[in-house]
Each structure stands twice: as C-alpha cells, then as structure tokens.
Amino acid sequence: MIRLLKFVCWSILAVVCGLLLGLSGAYLYLSPSLPSVEALKSVQLQIPLRVYSSDGKLIAEFGEMRRSPIKFAEIPPQFIAALLSAEDDNFNSHFGVDPSSLVRAAGQLVTTGHIQTGGSTITMQVAKNYFLTSERSFSRKSNEILLALQIERQLTKDEILELYVNKIYLGNRAYGIEAAAQVYYGKSIKELSLAQMAMIAGLPKAPSRFNPLANPARAKERRDWILGRMYRLGKIDQAAYQAAVSEPINASYHVPTPEVNAPWIAEMARAEMVGRYGSEAYTEGFRVTTTVPSDLQEAANQAVMVGLASYDQRHGYRGPESRLPGKTHEAWVAELQRQRTLNGLDPAIVTQVGKEGVTVVTREGQDEQVAWDTMKWARPYINANSMGKLPAQPADVAQVGDLVRVQRQANGTLAFSQVPTAQGALVSLDPHDGAIKALVGGFAFEQSNYNRATQAKRQPGSSFKPFIYCAALDSGYTPASLVNDAPIVFVDDFLDKIWRPKNDTNTFLGPIRLREALYKSRNLVSIRVLQSLGVDHTIDYISRFGFNKQDLPRNLSLALGTATLTPMEIATGWSTFANGGFKVQPYLIAKVESRNGETLFTANPPRVPTSEQEQARMQAQQAVPPTLDAASSGSGLAGALQPAPSVPALAERVVDGRTTFILNSMLEDVIKKGTGRRALALNRADLAGKTGTTNDSKDAWFSGYNGDYVTTVWTGFDQPDTLGRREFGGTVALPIWMDYMGAALKGKPLNTQPEPEGIVSLRVDPVSGRAATASTPDAYFELFKSEDTPPSVDELGNGQAPGSPLPADEAAPIDLF
Structure with a gap:
C-alpha cells in the first residue's frame, strides 16, 4: 500500500513537473514574439470623423466603424453585471485564465472532434481582439493565454473591462x-433599461446570430438566458428579473x-x-467644427429648394x-x-x-x-417657353399607376x-x-453630389460687370462719367467676322452716366469702358x-461676363466690394x-480690420514673429493641420477703399x-x-x-439650355x-460701409456730367474721389464726351482684334 502511494505521488509530481517544463518551454519559445502589453495603455481605437456646424450640431459622420469610447466609470453597474454573467462570471477572481473553462472546452473538443467554445475569459478576448487574429489553432490559443496572464499583471480589472x-x-x-446602444436604441448605454443592457451584453458571443434586428426571437432567448444567469448569481432580485x-x-x-442638412459642406470638410x-482622417476620431451656422444653412437649403421648385412649376408638368x-x-x-x-420630395x-x-x-x-388645389399648377410642359392649357380636373393631370412626387406640408x-430639372447653387x-x-451645391445631394457651388464653371453674365466698373473707377472714371450707349460694330478683316453686341432690350439711350x-445693365457701355481701359490692363x-x-x-x-467662373469664385471676388477693398480667401x-x-487646429485667416486703429494694431503685431499653439506638438499625424498663429493676419488691400465705397x-x-x-421687399x-443673365438665358x-x-446664387441646367x-x-x-x-439678416441692424476719407459729394449737371452751378436745372449730388472731382461746365474741353475719358465719337466700326 505504501509502495502504491509513493508511486502515485511520484507520478503526480512527474506530471506536474512535466506540465511546468512544457509551459516553461512554451513560454520561452513564444514569449519573444509576444507584443508588449504596455501598448494597451496607449491604444488608439478607431473612431469616425465627425463634422459639426459652428453651433455644435452634427452635420455628418465618416468612417467604417461606429464607435464612441466610454470610460469605465461611465458604464452602468447593471451592464457590467449582465456582461460578466454572459461572458465571464469568474472575471473578478481569476488571473486572466479560467482553468475550468479551458477544461470544459477541451472536453468538448475530445467528445465532438470540433472546437465549439474557446474557453476564453474576457482578458483572453482582450488579448485576441487587440493583438491576435481569429485563427483557431493551438499556437494562437497559447499566445492568447500568455498574453492574458501578462495583461492581468500589468492592468487592473477595470482597465481590462474598459x-x-x-x-x-x-x-x-x-x-x-x-x-451599440446608439445603433439599436438611439440612446446612451447609461439610459438603457435592464432588459436592453442584457440584450447588448448578449451580442459579443455572436453579433449576427443574436442580433435583435435580424433575429429578434433568438436575441430574446439569449437576453432572457442572461437575465436568468444574473438572477441565479444574485445580481438582480426576482422582481427585476420578472420585469425585464x-x-x-x-x-x-x-x-x-444629421442635425443639419448640409451634405455638400460635409463632403468639402471630409x-x-x-x-x-x-x-x-476616418479613424482618429477627429471632431471638425465648420464655419457654417445651422440656421443659415437651413435657410439656404429652403431658399434653393423653394426657388427651383417655383421656377419648375412656372414651366409646367412634365x-x-x-x-x-x-x-x-x-x-x-x-x-x-x-x-x-x-430633398423632401417623396x-x-x-x-x-x-x-x-x-x-x-x-x-x-x-x-x-x-x-x-395642389395640382392646379400642372399645365402640360411643352418646352421652356410654352405650356399646354390649365387642367380642369385631377384626371387631366394624373392617372392610376402614375409614379409621381409629393411633398409633406406643414x-x-x-x-x-x-x-426640378433646373439646378442651382448658393454660396x-x-x-x-x-x-x-x-x-x-444643387437641388438634392441624393440626386447628384456634384457641387455646383465650387465645381461648375459658368458664365456670370452681367453680375461680372461690377469688376469692369471697379477697374474704371480706379482709372479716372466717376459715376457721373458719360459713356455713349449707341450701336457699335467690331470687324475682323482676317476672319471675315462681324460682332454687333446689343443691349438686352435692343434699345439705345445715347450718352448715359456710368451709375x-x-x-440699367447697359451692355454697350460696359464694352466701351473695357475698350477704353484695354483688355490686358483690365484682366x-x-x-x-x-x-x-x-x-x-x-x-x-469680357465686359458681358463671358468668363467661366464658379459661384464660389464670384462670391469671393464680391467680398472685396463688401469689405471695403480687401482680398479674403x-x-x-x-x-x-x-x-x-x-x-489641434484653429483657423486664423487674414481678416479685414474694422477700423484704422485696428489695422495699425494688426500691422504692429505682425511685425513680431508669431508663436504656435502648443497643441501642434505631439500629434504624431503626418500632414496634420497646423495650429494657426495667435496673432490675426491682416487681409491684403487690393482696391482703394474709396473705390469700393463709390461702387x-x-x-x-x-x-x-x-x-x-425686387429686393426692396426686404x-x-x-x-x-x-x-446676371447670359445669352439665351442659359445662366x-x-x-x-x-x-x-x-x-x-446661380441657376441653370447642368447641360446648358435656356431657362x-x-x-x-x-426672376x-x-x-x-x-x-x-431675408432669413439671414432678420433682426440684424443695418450694416453699411463707413465713408472713408477722401470722398467728396458734389452737385452735378445731369446733361454734361460736370460740376453744376447754382442755376443748373435738375442737378443731383454724386460721389467722387477728391482727386477726380469734375470741372465745371465752362471748363468742358473739345473732342471729349462730357464727363468721360472716352473719345466723343465712337459710333464708327472698330477692329475687335
């Protein structure tokens, strides 16, 4: 008997030693290839890019993985109890590996010949999820076990759960x-009921099989099993169990x-x-705040939608x-x-x-x-210039089986x-x-994500003329300068071409003041002014x-707006008129x-000073080398946006402030x-x-x-055609x-350009464009730069049109080239 006892003891010792030697050998073999657990302390989970309005409303989210990391302290205790009951009820007592679970998994493998459960603890799953693949092999499981043991030694239980x-x-x-709480319930995990928490806790085992959207019956079965486990383990009482x-x-x-409908803004930010x-950009969890206030964006959306729909209905039902x-x-x-x-049309x-x-x-x-009553507008569309007769009854508009569009009213x-088939853009x-x-950037992003505000190069027509007039005012013209609004012919003898530009009304007013x-948008005046200035100089x-x-x-x-420009470029150029002569981007x-x-970044674009004092202060500050925000260091991201200097940059003046004031x-x-x-209605x-309207009303x-x-604002067709x-x-x-x-300025005080120094207001003779005398009939006040004030009528010279730098006779044919 003693000999048998000794044999058993020695056998057990030999087995234990063999196991220890085997584990030691495995550790020595595998440990050099194991990753450092220290990396878990600084791990960066993939978080999508989120874009917000200037007032903090969500515009869009970009990224394959929806993730909102949460701190352990924010996790409800009931959810932790549900999760541990479902995944690892010995989590707080084991050291990373649960021998009983491994033995149970081994037994299943021996009896069935297949791996059914891996016997993994939550710690082992952390090791696999962060460091390993999902491959089912003994080497991967061995690495998982060793990593789990290391993780338990270096991290707390709370850190592991987080x-x-x-x-x-x-x-x-x-x-x-x-x-997951947001996707399945539209709420934070902290706001879920016990039953909902149990549902989320049941998903890690098989997200597709126990998904409450795809398999609600199986998901409920899994949820109820978890709730039963919680009750048996004493995590909840019977009343809570029955209610759940x-x-x-x-x-x-x-x-x-999205809290703001701004798809083109979202795409530009992305x-x-x-x-x-x-x-x-898609994985680092950046939060991008744009310059766009939600109320202005919604006003723009509504304005474009209503404007295009109104135009469309004026031309009939297709x-x-x-x-x-x-x-x-x-x-x-x-x-x-x-x-x-x-865009709301269902x-x-x-x-x-x-x-x-x-x-x-x-x-x-x-x-x-x-x-x-909502159908009476639907006269049959024939073409852009004609429609059929007004419908007398619904049957004149629609038939059974027609696929139509409807809009939900207030x-x-x-x-x-x-x-609408016509498109539009607003910047x-x-x-x-x-x-x-x-x-x-268009009527509906779902219809076309082409951004007409930034990508569509179209002819601006007469909305471009102010740039010609601005050049004229900086070249000696004044608002009182008289220019001949008369027929003009341009001939190219080499190409046998004749150009006879005309006004929209096909009328001519003779000598007319520049203002x-x-x-009145007189085309021939613009052409004459450009001819006087010179095309190259004007460009x-x-x-x-x-x-x-x-x-x-x-x-x-060029004087008629035949340049090809985007609405964004036009708006940017017009900003100089609005801000008193400064160029902004x-x-x-x-x-x-x-x-x-x-x-990581705060925009600090060149700004227009609000006063001469501020301009002097900004210029003085710019003389001092700016310092960068400390946030620029340590981002570790290639090509990252750099923080802007703390000192505001001064926008470049490109036009005399007096010129823009007069213009x-x-x-x-x-x-x-x-x-x-029409804008007087505001x-x-x-x-x-x-x-601005181009030839044949294409833009x-x-x-x-x-x-x-x-x-x-631009309106037209993507494939140019008459409106x-x-x-x-x-219109x-x-x-x-x-x-x-109207919506953007509602409640705002009037905001006009302050008058700069060097502006003179004089009474002018409307006939000659010269300074009026006390007896001049119908004289009016006009604005001038101090050096451009006109002489009196008595000083009018010969060979020159009254008040104009142009030659007096310009009706003769002139070579265009």
Missing part, C-alpha cells in the same frame, strides 16, 4: 457598447442622424481632412416619372421602396383619381389624399409636386475673413480679386479637435431702381447687388451683400437670394 467594452464588435457597424424578461423586444435601427491626414398601371398594391409599394426621396403612386384630388400610396404603404397633408461668405456661412448704365486689374487669368477671355466680350474648417478634446453706392442703386428692385437700406445669377454677408425667354437673374436667382438673405 478595453473590452470599447473594442468588441456588436453588429451593424457598431464597435463598443456605447455605439416581460419587456418586449423594442430594438430598431438608429443611425447618427475631402479637406483626408487631404491633410490621409486615411487616418408627366409622371413612370407608369405602372394594373399592378397590385404590394407591387406598387415594392417599387416605391426602390425610389429615393429627393415618391408615390396614384391609386385613385377623383374629383377632389387623387389618392396615392406612399413608400410606407399608406394611402393618402392629394388635394386638387399641416401634414401632401401636395402634388415634381423634381454665402463672411466678407471680413472669407468664412463660409452657407453653401448649397445709370450699371443699374491684370481683375485678377487681383482672386480670379485665374486663364478663365478670363482676352477680348471685349474662403475657408470652411474653423477648428479641429482630437478624440480627447485637444485642439457700393452704385450697386445699391441696382436694388433701389435697377434690375434688382425693407433694408444696406443691400447692394447685381443680376441666371444674382450676387449681393451687406456688411454681414456676401451671397451669390426660358422670360427668365432672368431677377430665378434673385428670389432665392432674397429668401436666404
């Missing part, structure tokens, strides 16, 4: 428990819903961040998008599910046509009424509509530093506004923060008594602007400003501009 809950994949692109298991499955798919940071007669209700709903909503199919309107089925399968009813800038305040010529002058010379034609058609990103809230008064007249008179005395523009915002012979900048683009600026 790493685990932020890393695990929980289905539907949700990584981590906070992201009786709670219905109420998960639904929630995605981060592209800029990727350009700066590369692929890390018919249904498709016809599906004879289909079942279910087939109609299935077809609608394949259609997209475009697809619907007509199911009944009555005397008071039509009945439509919506994408949700609901039958709703569309009133006849009172909940549906209105008959259609998707609004702060003229003092170029900050983008609102931007719309009047601008607000050199205009390029100071930021335009590329290659986009400016080197001929006299548009920018979108105001601030970039790291995942930890550290400020501003001329552009105010465009609204007071010119082609922009009841503001601080607005200036100019319409319609309005650019305008006050001291707060400069805004440019209609009765459509102009004042299509100006109403959009008015809707936006």
Whole structure:
C-alpha cells in the first residue's frame, strides 16, 4: 500500500513537473514574439470623423466603424453585471485564465472532434481582439493565454473591462457598447433599461446570430438566458428579473442622424481632412467644427429648394416619372421602396383619381389624399417657353399607376409636386475673413453630389460687370462719367467676322452716366469702358480679386461676363466690394479637435480690420514673429493641420477703399431702381447687388451683400439650355437670394460701409456730367474721389464726351482684334 502511494505521488509530481517544463518551454519559445502589453495603455481605437456646424450640431459622420469610447466609470453597474454573467462570471477572481473553462472546452473538443467554445475569459478576448487574429489553432490559443496572464499583471480589472467594452464588435457597424446602444436604441448605454443592457451584453458571443434586428426571437432567448444567469448569481432580485424578461423586444435601427442638412459642406470638410491626414482622417476620431451656422444653412437649403421648385412649376408638368398601371398594391409599394426621396420630395403612386384630388400610396404603404388645389399648377410642359392649357380636373393631370412626387406640408397633408430639372447653387461668405456661412451645391445631394457651388464653371453674365466698373473707377472714371450707349460694330478683316453686341432690350439711350448704365445693365457701355481701359490692363486689374487669368477671355466680350467662373469664385471676388477693398480667401474648417478634446487646429485667416486703429494694431503685431499653439506638438499625424498663429493676419488691400465705397453706392442703386428692385421687399437700406443673365438665358445669377454677408446664387441646367425667354437673374436667382438673405439678416441692424476719407459729394449737371452751378436745372449730388472731382461746365474741353475719358465719337466700326 505504501509502495502504491509513493508511486502515485511520484507520478503526480512527474506530471506536474512535466506540465511546468512544457509551459516553461512554451513560454520561452513564444514569449519573444509576444507584443508588449504596455501598448494597451496607449491604444488608439478607431473612431469616425465627425463634422459639426459652428453651433455644435452634427452635420455628418465618416468612417467604417461606429464607435464612441466610454470610460469605465461611465458604464452602468447593471451592464457590467449582465456582461460578466454572459461572458465571464469568474472575471473578478481569476488571473486572466479560467482553468475550468479551458477544461470544459477541451472536453468538448475530445467528445465532438470540433472546437465549439474557446474557453476564453474576457482578458483572453482582450488579448485576441487587440493583438491576435481569429485563427483557431493551438499556437494562437497559447499566445492568447500568455498574453492574458501578462495583461492581468500589468492592468487592473477595470482597465481590462474598459478595453473590452470599447473594442468588441456588436453588429451593424457598431464597435463598443456605447455605439451599440446608439445603433439599436438611439440612446446612451447609461439610459438603457435592464432588459436592453442584457440584450447588448448578449451580442459579443455572436453579433449576427443574436442580433435583435435580424433575429429578434433568438436575441430574446439569449437576453432572457442572461437575465436568468444574473438572477441565479444574485445580481438582480426576482422582481427585476420578472420585469425585464416581460419587456418586449423594442430594438430598431438608429443611425447618427444629421442635425443639419448640409451634405455638400460635409463632403468639402471630409475631402479637406483626408487631404491633410490621409486615411487616418476616418479613424482618429477627429471632431471638425465648420464655419457654417445651422440656421443659415437651413435657410439656404429652403431658399434653393423653394426657388427651383417655383421656377419648375412656372414651366409646367412634365408627366409622371413612370407608369405602372394594373399592378397590385404590394407591387406598387415594392417599387416605391426602390425610389429615393429627393430633398423632401417623396415618391408615390396614384391609386385613385377623383374629383377632389387623387389618392396615392406612399413608400410606407399608406394611402393618402392629394388635394386638387395642389395640382392646379400642372399645365402640360411643352418646352421652356410654352405650356399646354390649365387642367380642369385631377384626371387631366394624373392617372392610376402614375409614379409621381409629393411633398409633406406643414399641416401634414401632401401636395402634388415634381423634381426640378433646373439646378442651382448658393454660396454665402463672411466678407471680413472669407468664412463660409452657407453653401448649397444643387437641388438634392441624393440626386447628384456634384457641387455646383465650387465645381461648375459658368458664365456670370452681367453680375461680372461690377469688376469692369471697379477697374474704371480706379482709372479716372466717376459715376457721373458719360459713356455713349449707341450701336457699335467690331470687324475682323482676317476672319471675315462681324460682332454687333446689343443691349438686352435692343434699345439705345445715347450718352448715359456710368451709375445709370450699371443699374440699367447697359451692355454697350460696359464694352466701351473695357475698350477704353484695354483688355490686358483690365484682366491684370481683375485678377487681383482672386480670379485665374486663364478663365478670363482676352477680348471685349469680357465686359458681358463671358468668363467661366464658379459661384464660389464670384462670391469671393464680391467680398472685396463688401469689405471695403480687401482680398479674403474662403475657408470652411474653423477648428479641429482630437478624440480627447485637444485642439489641434484653429483657423486664423487674414481678416479685414474694422477700423484704422485696428489695422495699425494688426500691422504692429505682425511685425513680431508669431508663436504656435502648443497643441501642434505631439500629434504624431503626418500632414496634420497646423495650429494657426495667435496673432490675426491682416487681409491684403487690393482696391482703394474709396473705390469700393463709390461702387457700393452704385450697386445699391441696382436694388433701389435697377434690375434688382425686387429686393426692396426686404425693407433694408444696406443691400447692394447685381443680376446676371447670359445669352439665351442659359445662366441666371444674382450676387449681393451687406456688411454681414456676401451671397451669390446661380441657376441653370447642368447641360446648358435656356431657362426660358422670360427668365432672368431677377426672376430665378434673385428670389432665392432674397429668401436666404431675408432669413439671414432678420433682426440684424443695418450694416453699411463707413465713408472713408477722401470722398467728396458734389452737385452735378445731369446733361454734361460736370460740376453744376447754382442755376443748373435738375442737378443731383454724386460721389467722387477728391482727386477726380469734375470741372465745371465752362471748363468742358473739345473732342471729349462730357464727363468721360472716352473719345466723343465712337459710333464708327472698330477692329475687335
């Protein structure tokens, strides 16, 4: 008996020693290839890029992984109890490895021949998730065990749990428990009920199999099992258990819903961040704050949508998008599910046509009424210049099976509509530093993500003329200068070409003051002024506004706005008129923060001084080398945005402030008594602007400003085509501009340019353009630079048009080239 006992003891000792030697050998073999656990203390989880408005509202989120890391202290104790009950109820007592779980897993392998469970603890799963692959092999499991033992020695249990809950994949692109709570319930993990926490805790085992969206029955079974485990382990009492298991499955798919509809802004911010940071932009958890206030962006969205829809309905109804007669209700709903909503215009199919309107089925399968009053506009579209007769009844507009568009009204009813074929763009800038305040790149981003505000190069028409007039005012012209508005012919003897430009009205007014010529948009005056200045000289002058010379034609058609420019370029150039002569560059990103809230970048663009004193102070500060924000150090990101100098940069002056002041008064007249008179409805005395319409009305523009915002609106077709012979900048683009600026300036005080030194106001003879005498009839006051004041009528010289630098006789044919 003693001999047998000794044999057993020695055998046990030999087995133990063999195990120890085996484990030691495995450790010595595997340990050199094991990663350092220290890396877990500084691990950087992938977090998506998030873009916000200037007032902190979410615009968009970019990144494959939805993740919102959470600190251990923020995790509800009930969730921890649910998670440990489901995954590792011995977590607080083991040292990284649970021998009983490993033995159970080994037993399953021996009896079934397959690996069914890995026997992993939460610590082992942390080791696998952060350092290893999902390969099922003994070597990988050995590495997992060794890493788990090291992790337990170097990290606390709380730190391990925090790493685990932020890393695990929980289905539907949700990584981590906070992201999962948002995806499945639209709430933070701290706001979930016990049953909902148990549901989230059941996902790590098999996110697809126990997903409450894909398999609600199986998910409930898993949830209830976890709740039972919690009750048996004493984590919850019977009342809490009964209440939780009786709670219905109420998960639904929630995605981060943008609080501001600004898809083109989001795409611009995304592209800029990727350009700066590369692929890390999608994973480093950057928080980008843009310069765009949510209220201005929503006002721009509404203005463009309403303006394009109004234009579209003025030209009639083009018919249904498709016809599906004879289909079942279910087939109609299935077809609608394949259609997209475009800027609030929902697809619907007509199911009944009555005397008071039509009945439509919506994408949700609901039958709703569309009133006849909302359909009366739908005259048949023939072409851009003509329509059929007014419909007399709903049957004249729609038939059963028509796929149409409807729009939900404020009172909940549906209105008959259609998707506009014309497009538009709006850009609004702060003229003092170029900050983008609102931007719309088309009717609907879902329809086309092409950004017409920044990418579409179109002819600006007469909205470009102020740049010609600005050059004239800096070259000796005055608002009182008289220029002949008369026919002119340009001949090219070599090409046998003749150009006979004309005014929009095909009329001629004779000698006309420069001020009047601008607000009446006289083409022939602009051409004569450009001819006097010289094309090359004028292009050199205009390029100071930021335009590329290659986009400016080197001929006299430049005076009519035949350059090819984007709305953003036009708005940027107009900023110089609005801010008193300074050049600014548009920018979108105001601030970039790291995942930890550290400020990595703050925009500091060149700014326009608000006074001469401020300008002197800024110039003095710029003489001192600026220091960079300490946030620039240690980011470790290639190509990262660098913090801006703390000292504001002074914008470059490119035009005499007196010139812009005089031009501003001329552009105010465009609204007071010119082609922009509609804007008088805004009841503001601080607005200036100019319409623009190209040949055949293919492009319609309005650019305008006050001291707060400069805004440019373009409308037209992507493939240039006429908007209609009765459509102009004042009928299509100006109403959009008015809707936006009316909302943007509501409640704001008047903001006009202060009068600079060197401006003189004199009475002028309207006939001669010279200084008036006391007896001059109909004399009026005009603004001049002090060195450009006109002489009296008695001093009028021969051979020169009154008040004009131009030769007196310009009616003869002139070579264009």
